[in-house]
Amino acid sequence: MYPKLYPYFVTIVFVILCTTAFRLVEKNPRVTRYASITGLKAEKVAYYKKLHADAWPAVLRKIKACHIRNYSIFLKEIKGELFLFSYFEYVGQDFKLDMQKMASDPETQRWWKETDPCQQPFPDAQEKGEIWSAMTELFHLD
């Protein structure tokens, strides 16, 4: 019909293709999985849940800016004790540096002032002045 328009059409399609390819690569970066566990104080369950049901947007933005994705926290009571389990995927290049950036963010520090007193760290975390104890991955299937 309008053969003169073909080169333009082809160019448009090419651009769309490149964008899609770029998105695909962006969606599948190198991923490292981090899982950790901590205790939750029984008297703080309601407050901890309330905080996380409506987490502060600035804190969430900082988490994403520090290359953390697919982040979940789960709760479980076992033999009268409460456990928190966290799972996230790290897609950045320097985990230590990104964690330092997060720790130096004033809004995140303010958030941790609310969450830290809810948690009951296990001995190995306590020794390092930390809240969460890292777990070891022993199986993964994509």
Added chain:
Amino acid sequence: MYPKLYPYFVTIVFVILCTTAFRLVEKNPRVTRYASITGLKAEKVAYYKKLHADAWPAVLRKIKACHIRNYSIFLKEIKGELFLFSYFEYVGQDFKLDMQKMASDPETQRWWKETDPCQQPFPDAQEKGEIWSAMTELFHLD
């Protein structure tokens, strides 16, 4: 140069585009996250690790066929006790049905005959004749 070839070229590009779009949709299905915890017997750690370092291909295929993705198992010792934590994403339409399919697979049953005696279920799982205790998600960030 060869304007007569343009329609063919456009068709090829169109097909590639459709395939990519289909892949994108396939990659982003509706996801439900499942996390659970169980105990691991100290004397079985080495064997449990060995099994999972080289899991049986038929079992892995069945897991995938039952719409489970991004499946990890983590290990943690706390106060002398060993915990296993599992995390996976379900992308199917009927979780209960898929779990029944998995449970009725002879190769998976054979695998569980190896793994079950390694694990030390918590009371709430034991009551139901199960191994893993489900956890409750209280936070998620994509």
